Amino acid sequence: MGQQLFFADRLSRQDQGLGRLLTAWQDSHPVGVVYLWLEPAEEPEIREHLLDTPLLTHLETHAAHRARGIGTRLIKAGEKWLYAKGYDRVALAVDVNNVRAARLYARLGYREWPYSTVECMSLTDGDGPRNIEICHIMVKPL
Numbered sequence: 001m002g003q004q005l006f007f008a009d010r011l012s013r014q015d016q017g018l019g020r021l022l023t024a025w026q027d028s029h030p031v032g033v034v035y036l037w038l039e040p041a042e043e044p045e046i047r048e049h050l051l052d053t054p055l056l057t058h059l060e061t062h063a064a065h066r067a068r069g070i071g072t073r074l075i076k077a078g079e080k081w082l083y084a085k086g087y088d089r090v091a092l093a094v095d096v097n098n099v100r101a102a103r104l105y106a107r108l109g110y111r112e113w114p115y116s117t118v119e120c121m122s123l124t125d126g127d128g129p130r131n132i133e134i135c136h137i138m139v140k141p142l
Contacts, residue, residue: 110138
């Protein structure tokens with residue numbers, strides 16, 4: 001799925017117990033991923049309001065495999081894993097322009113938090129600065 005630096009970073013964090021990368025496969029090919037961020041959030045607003053709450057991040061389904069329920073299954077697998085680890089809620093950030101993803105999260109029980117939008121940082125595979133997205137934060141009890 002490309003993004004070598006991103007996945008190298010997330011696998012390194014997983015090795016340190018700071019998160020968990022879940023991957024959906026078809027035959028021997030990855031078709032979807034989601035990362036469960038277990039360390040304190042990078043964004044101060046999220047740290048302040050959702051201390052000790054894991055974040056569901058970087059949900060991605062390969063373009064040729066979208067609209068087949070892969071993202072939903074990855075989210076549910078992540079929630080199940082977090083619940084088994086003793087977490088009672090999970091949060092995520094969704095770009096304000098990504099209406100389709102926000103609808104999916106709402107359908108799965110995520111609700112927008114009562115605070116303002118947040119500038120979220122995303123890791124890129126380039127040498128330049130990280131991308132900043134304006135995001136809604138959504139939370140779900142497990």
